[in-house]
Amino acid sequence: MSSGVSVDLQDMWIKFGDFVAVREANVNIKGGDFFSFLGPSGCGKTTILRAVSGFLEPSDGNILIGGENMIGKGPNERPTALIFQNLALFPLMKVWENIAFSMEVRGASAGERRKRADELLDMIALSDQGDKLPSELSGGQKQRVAIARALCAEPDVLLLDEPLSALDLKLRQHMRTELREIQKRVGITFIYITHDQGEALTMSDSVAVMKAGIIDQIADGKSIYDDPSTAFVASFVGENNCFRGKISKIIDGQAVIDSNRTGALRGRIATGAQGKLSVGDDAMMFIRPEGLSLTDKEASDTRIMAEVHHSEFEGQSYNVFLEGTEGKEMKMALTNRGEAQLFDAGSNLKISFDANQAVIVPVGELASE
Amino acid sequence: MRDQPLLIRIGMSLYLLMFFTYLLGPLVLMGITAFNSASFPQISPWEIFSFEWFSKLFADDRILEGLKNSLYVGFFTVILSVSMGLAGALILTQIWPKLRATYYTLIIAPILVPGVVIGISTLVFWAEINRILGLSPDSFLANGIFLTVLGQSTFIASYCMLVFVARLQRYDIGLTEAALDLGASHLQAFRKIQLPFLFPAMASSAVLAFLASFENYNTSIFTHQKFATLTIILSQKVRYGIDPSISALAFIIVCLTVFFALLNEVRTRRAQLAVANGAPVGAVTSGFKAPSFFAGNPAAVVFALFVAGVVATVAISQVYDPEPAKSVLLKEKRAAQELRIQALQQRLKDKRLQKKMKGPDIFNEEKVGAKPKSPGAKTFGNVFAPNNLEDAAGSAKDKNGLKSKSPGVNTFGNVFAPTNLEDAAGSKKKDAPKE
Numbered sequence A: 001m002s003s004g005v006s007v008d009l010q011d012m013w014i015k016f017g018d019f020v021a022v023r024e025a026n027v028n029i030k031g032g033d034f035f036s037f038l039g040p041s042g043c044g045k046t047t048i049l050r051a052v053s054g055f056l057e058p059s060d061g062n063i064l065i066g067g068e069n070m071i072g073k074g075p076n077e078r079p080t081a082l083i084f085q086n087l088a089l090f091p092l093m094k095v096w097e098n099i100a101f102s103m104e105v106r107g108a109s110a111g112e113r114r115k116r117a118d119e120l121l122d123m124i125a126l127s128d129q130g131d132k133l134p135s136e137l138s139g140g141q142k143q144r145v146a147i148a149r150a151l152c153a154e155p156d157v158l159l160l161d162e163p164l165s166a167l168d169l170k171l172r173q174h175m176r177t178e179l180r181e182i183q184k185r186v187g188i189t190f191i192y193i194t195h196d197q198g199e200a201l202t203m204s205d206s207v208a209v210m211k212a213g214i215i216d217q218i219a220d221g222k223s224i225y226d227d228p229s230t231a232f233v234a235s236f237v238g239e240n241n242c243f244r245g246k247i248s249k250i251i252d253g254q255a256v257i258d259s260n261r262t263g264a265l266r267g268r269i270a271t272g273a274q275g276k277l278s279v280g281d282d283a284m285m286f287i288r289p290e291g292l293s294l295t296d297k298e299a300s301d302t303r304i305m306a307e308v309h310h311s312e313f314e315g316q317s318y319n320v321f322l323e324g325t326e327g328k329e330m331k332m333a334l335t336n337r338g339e340a341q342l343f344d345a346g347s348n349l350k351i352s353f354d355a356n357q358a359v360i361v362p363v364g365e366l367a368s369e
Numbered sequence B: 001m002r003d004q005p006l007l008i009r010i011g012m013s014l015y016l017l018m019f020f021t022y023l024l025g026p027l028v029l030m031g032i033t034a035f036n037s038a039s040f041p042q043i044s045p046w047e048i049f050s051f052e053w054f055s056k057l058f059a060d061d062r063i064l065e066g067l068k069n070s071l072y073v074g075f076f077t078v079i080l081s082v083s084m085g086l087a088g089a090l091i092l093t094q095i096w097p098k099l100r101a102t103y104y105t106l107i108i109a110p111i112l113v114p115g116v117v118i119g120i121s122t123l124v125f126w127a128e129i130n131r132i133l134g135l136s137p138d139s140f141l142a143n144g145i146f147l148t149v150l151g152q153s154t155f156i157a158s159y160c161m162l163v164f165v166a167r168l169q170r171y172d173i174g175l176t177e178a179a180l181d182l183g184a185s186h187l188q189a190f191r192k193i194q195l196p197f198l199f200p201a202m203a204s205s206a207v208l209a210f211l212a213s214f215e216n217y218n219t220s221i222f223t224h225q226k227f228a229t230l231t232i233i234l235s236q237k238v239r240y241g242i243d244p245s246i247s248a249l250a251f252i253i254v255c256l257t258v259f260f261a262l263l264n265e266v267r268t269r270r271a272q273l274a275v276a277n278g279a280p281v282g283a284v285t286s287g288f289k290a291p292s293f294f295a296g297n298p299a300a301v302v303f304a305l306f307v308a309g310v311v312a313t314v315a316i317s318q319v320y321d322p323e324p325a326k327s328v329l330l331k332e333k334r335a336a337q338e339l340r341i342q343a344l345q346q347r348l349k350d351k352r353l354q355k356k357m358k359g360p361d362i363f364n365e366e367k368v369g370a371k372p373k374s375p376g377a378k379t380f381g382n383v384f385a386p387n388n389l390e391d392a393a394g395s396a397k398d399k400n401g402l403k404s405k406s407p408g409v410n411t412f413g414n415v416f417a418p419t420n421l422e423d424a425a426g427s428k429k430k431d432a433p434k435e
């Protein structure tokens, strides 16, 4: 691993008056990691980033960068550079002056600044655009200038606040890979904020999922997706079918719940929920649409009966919308293997799933779509 | 139905004509009077085209002194007001939100206080301070320029602050944060990011402050002490009768205003044109290329014509000599006067002959004889006296009749005199001591 600088949040609280924006955040970010905060709008992501970069003091707790406590230090004394949600390029300065601003305040000569700015302009593939004003650039170009400006300050930690949110889909996907490449090249710690889960999952070494000021889970992308530890994470990241019921049996990390409408269902207890559930507790079980498949199996605790409501073709897959007993809605995704799999509405299907792909967590709030 | 638009159009044109006449007519008229050799501002009858009032203006020590004082006061007022306005506006953005409204009201208040009150209170306040500090009555704190600058800045700073507040509302505080984040100190962030953003506001508030200071009368009149500003000098002059050198001054001021307004217009249009053509802004703000300067820019053409006109006028004034024409006119006038006097004398002789039986009437003779010899008395009717409009009109008619005989009679005298001040002003004119 590269020798980047670590960032640690220890029991950090941030309050605005009586309103708690961030509750007891404990995060350890390894040096050189690409770390993402993922969460719905207003959950406190920007607030955490502003605390790390020094624009606001946490009400309680510590912020350590490279092991050094940052409490009481201003933004200009911290080894961080923030890429703002709205980029905040200096409108009256030329692109190259923007990029080299951090050198200007350190007293570097114009020649030195120009030279470094040109190097960075090369890196972001805007070589001959240095003499323009920011207002004369396209959205994606501005984005890259903001990144170059932050990198020019040679920060140990680069903080990015939804830098791609203003871009259209194509450019966003392009910039994602570009950002990841830049991060690998410069080897510094990136802390990235997004409410786009695809972005978080594709780019990050680690993801923290937040809900209303609380960090629910910190893990790598695969774990977040396959092994969510709360109902919120399971429902916020990707699509999921949710079944709710009382736990009737627990064996070997697996449990059977008596779902209210669908009957007994068996699944795996989430890693983050182990030890927190016992027989008789209310629990939730989540199965991904792609975890459901057609079967001929006899009735069992991994089989569901359902009626087709409607189905649609989506390129790589068919989405089948199902109605179980008492109107229980489910969604199944079948991989497109070339044969037609559009079902007539009203036809009855036998559906099964792998108990290891059905995740059981304690009952909790679901993410509202 | 069809001719209704035409009617409306004619109505609109008439309205516009009247509106602009009302707006600009006085200025144009006054400008023209500056070139008439008649000794009070008038265009009819036109005597001789001449530049003499400009020479007289530049030879008038009091006006020049007033101008100098006004420029001094203006200069310091601009510096003080712009910096106080900037500071006030910055504090407004920093202050605790709950106090903001109160603070705003407080700092705007001087605009609402009458200038007279500000003038008097400034005078009283600093006199008091002067006394408390035990300084001599003619110390620095009692200096007219100092007091006038402070007095004017009290409310002009508020104007400036409004300009800054408007500009600051469009400032993204994120820019300052970005600068801090990139390692700038608070001072650097202010100087390199926020201040340049405020430059346009500084320029416009400086112009505003200067104009407000230059035209101020009601505050300065109390605070100026020995340093009368231009407005004060002019108002004093008007009381003692004015001549067209005031028109000349007005003409110069109007020309300067037009010059800067046009210059500004040219610059804006150029920028707009260039941006519309997709040129980078950098290309607009640098370099002067004659063909592109005029291209599609009517303001530039007008500007060039205007400058050419001014240059031509100044050149002509150096060459043009109205004296020959003037002496001809003078001779004509003298001849006409001579004739008139002869006629009068003839009539008097006749009268005397008639009266010889009853006795001589010397008083009557003296009065009639004196009139043509005292130009400047009974000057220009009470043009502005509300109750005397009819009289003024009447006397204007009279003047037309008399004109060829006595050019200087009735010069613009008691411009501000209400109904019956004519005599008082006349007598003052004779015995008012010069300051």
Ligand SMILES: Nc1ncnc2c1ncn2[C@@H]1O[C@H](COP(=O)(O)OP(=O)(O)OP(=O)(O)O)[C@@H](O)[C@H]1O
Residues within 6 Å of the ligand: A016, A019, A021, A039, A040, A041, A042, A043, A044, A045, A046, A047, A048, A195
């Ligand atoms: N200065 C402030 N004073 C009071 N409340 C604030 C302040 N700044 C943020 N908040 C509140 O804190 C919460 C978190 O805000 P934050 O900006 O961190 O959201 P976010 O996760 O970045 O959302 P988004 O994805 O929309 O940018 C919000 O409810 C917001 O209203």
Ligand SMILES: [Mg+2]
Residues within 6 Å of the ligand: A045, A046, A047, A085, A161
């Ligand atoms: Mg945010």
